[in-house]
Amino acid sequence: MVMKCSDVKKLLMPFVEGALDESLAHKVGEHLKACSDCAREAEALAETVTALREADVPAMEPAANMRSRVMAGIASEPVRRGWWTGRVQAWSAAAAVVLFAGVLMVSLRHGAFEGAPQSAMESLDRAEPPAAYAPAAPLEESAPEPELNDRIVMKEPSKEMKKSVSLPEEAPVRQEAKEKSPVAEGEKGAALGRKDAPAEAAAEADKFGFSPAAETTAASKAEPAPAAPSGGGDSLDSVAAGDLRKAEANGAAAVDEAKKPDDRTLELEKTLSENPDHEGTLLALVKDYRRVGRSQDEYAVADRLTKLKPDNAGYWFMRAQAAERAKLPNEAAASYKKAIELKVAEPNLSLSRSRLEVLEKSTGSGEAGSR
Amino acid sequence: MVDKLKDNFADSDAGLVRRAKAGDAQAFGDLVTLHERSVYGIVSRMVRDRDEADDLVQEIFISAFRAIGGFRETAKFSTWLHSIAVNTTLKRLKRMKRERGVSIDDEETGLADRLESEDVMSPQEAVELSERSESVKRAVDSLPDKQKIVVVMHYFEEMPCEEIAQILGCSVGTVWSRLHYACIRLKGELRNVNSVV
Numbered sequence: 001m002v003m004k005c006s007d008v009k010k011l012l013m014p015f016v017e018g019a020l021d022e023s024l025a026h027k028v029g030e031h032l033k034a035c036s037d038c039a040r041e042a043e044a045l046a047e048t049v050t051a052l053r054e055a056d057v058p059a060m061e062p063a064a065n066m067r068s069r070v071m072a073g074i075a076s077e078p079v080r081r082g083w084w085t086g087r088v089q090a091w092s093a094a095a096a097v098v099l100f101a102g103v104l105m106v107s108l109r110h111g112a113f114e115g116a117p118q119s120a121m122e123s124l125d126r127a128e129p130p131a132a133y134a135p136a137a138p139l140e141e142s143a144p145e146p147e148l149n150d151r152i153v154m155k156e157p158s159k160e161m162k163k164s165v166s167l168p169e170e171a172p173v174r175q176e177a178k179e180k181s182p183v184a185e186g187e188k189g190a191a192l193g194r195k196d197a198p199a200e201a202a203a204e205a206d207k208f209g210f211s212p213a214a215e216t217t218a219a220s221k222a223e224p225a226p227a228a229p230s231g232g233g234d235s236l237d238s239v240a241a242g243d244l245r246k247a248e249a250n251g252a253a254a255v256d257e258a259k260k261p262d263d264r265t266l267e268l269e270k271t272l273s274e275n276p277d278h279e280g281t282l283l284a285l286v287k288d289y290r291r292v293g294r295s296q297d298e299y300a301v302a303d304r305l306t307k308l309k310p311d312n313a314g315y316w317f318m319r320a321q322a323a324e325r326a327k328l329p330n331e332a333a334a335s336y337k338k339a340i341e342l343k344v345a346e347p348n349l350s351l352s353r354s355r356l357e358v359l360e361k362s363t364g365s366g367e368a369g370s371r
Numbered sequence: 372m373v374d375k376l377k378d379n380f381a382d383s384d385a386g387l388v389r390r391a392k393a394g395d396a397q398a399f400g401d402l403v404t405l406h407e408r409s410v411y412g413i414v415s416r417m418v419r420d421r422d423e424a425d426d427l428v429q430e431i432f433i434s435a436f437r438a439i440g441g442f443r444e445t446a447k448f449s450t451w452l453h454s455i456a457v458n459t460t461l462k463r464l465k466r467m468k469r470e471r472g473v474s475i476d477d478e479e480t481g482l483a484d485r486l487e488s489e490d491v492m493s494p495q496e497a498v499e500l501s502e503r504s505e506s507v508k509r510a511v512d513s514l515p516d517k518q519k520i521v522v523v524m525h526y527f528e529e530m531p532c533e534e535i536a537q538i539l540g541c542s543v544g545t546v547w548s549r550l551h552y553a554c555i556r557l558k559g560e561l562r563n564v565n566s567v568v
Contacts, residue, residue, distance in 0.1 A: 013551040019532070048554040051561060052526040055507035056500065059527070060415035062407040063425045070403050070432040074396055263405075284529075 003031045008038050016045045050345065264288055277308055286318060295325035306335070313342035317352060324355070333359040384448045391439050399439070403432050406449060409528070410456050416523045417460050417516070427463055431456045446537070453530075454538045457520055464516050510560035518553035521546055 008031045014020050015028045032039040063069070268285045272278065282305050289298035299322040305315040320335035336356040344352060383405065390398035410431055415424045435455050442451055511522055524530045524538070525546075532546040539546070 010548075010551075013547045013554070014532075044558050045551070045554050048558045048561065049526075051503065051507055052511075052522065052554075052557070054500070054503070055526075056504040057416060057508050057511070057527050059408075059412040060421065060424055062411050062428070066407050066425070066428060066432075067400050067403045069425075069429050070436070071396065071400050073429060073433045074399065074436045 003027050005031075005035060005038055008032070008035070009041065012038070012042050012045055016042060016049055265292060265294075277304075279305070279308060282308070286322065290322070290325070295322065295327075298322040299326040299328065299331070306338075311342060313339050313344035314348070316342060317344045317348045320352065320355070324359075329359050329363055333363065385444065388439070388442065388444060388448050391436070392442070396436075399436050402448070406452055407432075409449060410452065412528045413453065413456050413520070413523060414460055416511075416527055417464065417520060419512075423463075423467075427460060430463075431459050434459060450534060450537050453524075453534075454540070457524075457538055461516055461520065506561055507557075510557045513560055514553055514556060518549050518556065521549045522553050522557075525550060 008028055011020060011024065011028055015025060018025075020028065032042055265285075265288050268281055268288055271281045272285060275281065282301055286298055286301045286305065289295070289301060299319070302315065302319040302322040306312070306319050309315055316335050316339040320332045320339060323329075323332035323335055333356055336352040336359070339352045340349065340356065343349065384402070387398045387402050387405075391402060407428065410428050411424065414427050414431070418424045418427055431452075435452055438455070442448070511519060514522060521535055521539075524535050525532065530538075532543050532550075535546045536543045
């Protein structure tokens, strides 16, 4: 089936990100071979996505006193009761009214209370359900933007999303923080994992005016949200350091940034122990090890990726960068060579060439690397 | 401190949420500690002023505390929290723009330029990457808020599109569509500032 340009253009973003299922991706790929207009647009999108992925746009460090600020803010909130407490009390009241009304009716039947007031029945009628929490204002929606054709099946991008955005492969790697203290070489054992975001029903979303999500396809239990990756090292930047001083000056409790454990890494390692060849987890772990400065581990995981996908130029580039950080120049040179041979996308291709040149000069050999 | 929390609860979020719903403010404080980084990840890339970001994050968590009684534990707490973060941030931005009449000038970014000199990059390469990052940052700042926030969540916070769809309460197709239009716009902006794209 030949796809029309209008349908293909709607699929270009997930296509570029490797989020389409194989058969649909193949159809789009075939169209791009024949249609230079769509191919140009796909290429442009891929370049933009690469630029976004490589850009270093770090988030601010949390204010050192944020917890105490929030606690101070909620200190004045009314004492929260369990949701069931209010309901039980309300229904208990309603039950009491019903009972009273029943007794009254029996009494009326037997003429005990002539001219009995209607107030009991009226009270029953007026019994109100438990007060509901006021929903937050719904997210305002502007004029809807054109949507993808949802009838076209897409596979779960969370499981298959690749780093590569060029057509067809490459996984450009961002230059990240410099190496911290080295760790013994070799792969680590079992580790925590980070599950890819499951398709869970946002059952409470209607609280904020959202329409209910589609039925849960793979509901999983709630898990701690991993910490967002920072763009660089772990030390406080000057802004956060200023906040810390302010917090101390105010006598507020300050969070000890240096002692915060790495929940995200533990989660990823656990997932990997359950599924050692899960590409998405391996990619996330490479980045995470890089973030926390565990260069040897970063290299070990990058190495595993190249064994998993030996034809992926981006993974070889990733392995090369990790090898440099882990002070393994021969492995780095070999990996750069492989990345060049497999034509890794720019700017990584130029970077590979220049780094290889530097490495070969420093090792005094053009035959550096073995693999 | 976070380690201690995890030691106490096998499933830290679920346990803390249950306690917070029952009125345990300290449990909610622990949730703040666990999730503040991810909330800053969204907020601080949308609102460049340090004080504004801190105020907004505080407001988000206080709103979450007020609403936690209605949180149904069938979904992830983080997704629910992020939906509050997005909602509150977009409203704040709208109000700020209305009050100021113009787009927010982000000269005072409050963001540290994290690019550190690396052994693996030459100084020239480091400078080039820094310049490209600045170009991308400026280009992303020029996006309409609803496109910008999906870019922030997907490319900088690395959230998959299904999670973003749950946070925003829209379809996955809509998320891809916003990303598509954002990238088209970014391409033009990046060309204008003479970056690598």
